[in-house]
Amino acid sequence: MYLNSKLPASGTTIFSVMSKLAAEHGALNLGQGFPGFAIDPLLGELTRHYIDKGYNQYAPMPGVPELRKAIAEKIQFLYGHAYDPAEEITVTAGATQAIYTALTALVHDGDEVMLFAPAYDSYAPGVELNGGIPVWIELEPPHYTIQWDLVKKLINHRTRVILINTPHNPTGTILKEEDLRQLANIVSGTDIIIISDEVYEHMVFDGARHESVTRYPELADRAVVVASFGKTFHVTGWKMGYAAAPAPMMAEFRKVHQFNVFSCNTPMQYALCAYMEDRTHWQGLPGFYQKKRNLFLEAVRNSAFQFTPAEGSYFQLLDYSRISAEKDTDMAVRLTREHKITAIPVSVFYPGHGPGHMLRFCFAKNDEDLLRAGEILQHI
Ligand SMILES: Cc1ncc(COP(=O)(O)O)c(C=O)c1O
Numbered sequence: 001m002y003l004n005s006k007l008p009a010s011g012t013t014i015f016s017v018m019s020k021l022a023a024e025h026g027a028l029n030l031g032q033g034f035p036g037f038a039i040d041p042l043l044g045e046l047t048r049h050y051i052d053k054g055y056n057q058y059a060p061m062p063g064v065p066e067l068r069k070a071i072a073e074k075i076q077f078l079y080g081h082a083y084d085p086a087e088e089i090t091v092t093a094g095a096t097q098a099i100y101t102a103l104t105a106l107v108h109d110g111d112e113v114m115l116f117a118p119a120y121d122s123y124a125p126g127v128e129l130n131g132g133i134p135v136w137i138e139l140e141p142p143h144y145t146i147q148w149d150l151v152k153k154l155i156n157h158r159t160r161v162i163l164i165n166t167p168h169n170p171t172g173t174i175l176k177e178e179d180l181r182q183l184a185n186i187v188s189g190t191d192i193i194i195i196s197d198e199v200y201e202h203m204v205f206d207g208a209r210h211e212s213v214t215r216y217p218e219l220a221d222r223a224v225v226v227a228s229f230g231k232t233f234h235v236t237g238w239k240m241g242y243a244a245a246p247a248p249m250m251a252e253f254r255k256v257h258q259f260n261v262f263s264c265n266t267p268m269q270y271a272l273c274a275y276m277e278d279r280t281h282w283q284g285l286p287g288f289y290q291k292k293r294n295l296f297l298e299a300v301r302n303s304a305f306q307f308t309p310a311e312g313s314y315f316q317l318l319d320y321s322r323i324s325a326e327k328d329t330d331m332a333v334r335l336t337r338e339h340k341i342t343a344i345p346v347s348v349f350y351p352g353h354g355p356g357h358m359l360r361f362c363f364a365k366n367d368e369d370l371l372r373a374g375e376i377l378q379h380i
Helices: 014-024 041-052 065-079 094-106 123-129 148-154 177-187 247-260 266-276 285-300 328-339 367-378
Strands: 089-092 112-117 133-138 159-165 193-197 223-228 241-244 315-319 358-362
Touching: 014 328, 041 266, 065 089, 065 241, 065 266, 089 094, 089 247, 094 123, 094 159, 094 193, 094 223, 094 241, 094 247, 112 123, 123 133, 133 148, 148 177, 159 177, 223 247, 241 247, 285 315, 285 367, 328 358
Parallel strands: 112 133, 112 159, 159 193, 193 223
Antiparallel strands: 089 241, 223 241, 315 358
16 A cells, blocks of 8 residues: 655654663663652652542643642743633643644744754754645754744744744753744744744743743744643653644644644643642752753763753754764764763754764763763763
């Protein structure tokens, strides 16, 4: 039977490939972005509590109202923007679903969607499957800044969405107030929608603040903001997140959401809502992850790898150009096979080949594993 693939160029994601290779070679896996430590037992207890209490049937389509209210309060508290939980917030099966649903709801055939490379790998397929055309702009190393003059040059009447991500995967950089102001200026007077992937909002270091688009009313009014409980509460396997957007956009979002997911895990929604009541459960995260970043950087300081400390996210890029001239995909495989440590080659986050001498390490791991990683990397 002939199958006409909708994504002919896509294979298995690099994250699955490298995790499998890491397991086969017994390598320390700092590749895939997931926490390597236990969750707060309270969150597990709360989930079991709601299961035992019988909260096991379909939740309302947009999410449990109490959870949507808690999300709206948290956004208002942190960034000062008021969303109506009834009409402007939807609980999703993780941020990836939220992004895909937003693209499906908002992108029409032939619409252009501006993406910045390197980028999280679900963005471009999400655009293409919905008939959109990815328009790529490369971030400018070494600080991976957005060239706003280029953005301005490339937008036109077909530009439907600009998709931003801060803190950024894979580079660990964050957008600054000036970036958001430039973006606001550029889209002012247009029909361009912003999709803002803010899954690492609580991982911002060295006293910097997270520049959510919700801090900027002129951006929030045209944005779908996406967040992930998986990232925030160390439960990536739960695949729980949410989207927030102005009511007319959220109405379109929900039209799609109701047919591809309908509603998300009920007992977890109640558990997350109860867990969020205590703000310390997320207020300590920047400090928690900053310590891990520092530990990892201290451990690799005397190695031949070079780095600019991550400003946010739980990823650190290491430049291996002093060690080898081989391709980053080859280097990543060799590190796994020969040195028993796994990272993700950064070129896979580019539509073309990318710069090719950078590896992404996830430092959301136990301190012992970070120290062991440093030990290994120092000898390469
Ligand atoms: C930038 C970015 N967006 C979205 C996601 C996906 O989040 P979720 O697991 O909630 O779907 C990830 C996960 O790695 C990510 O790095």
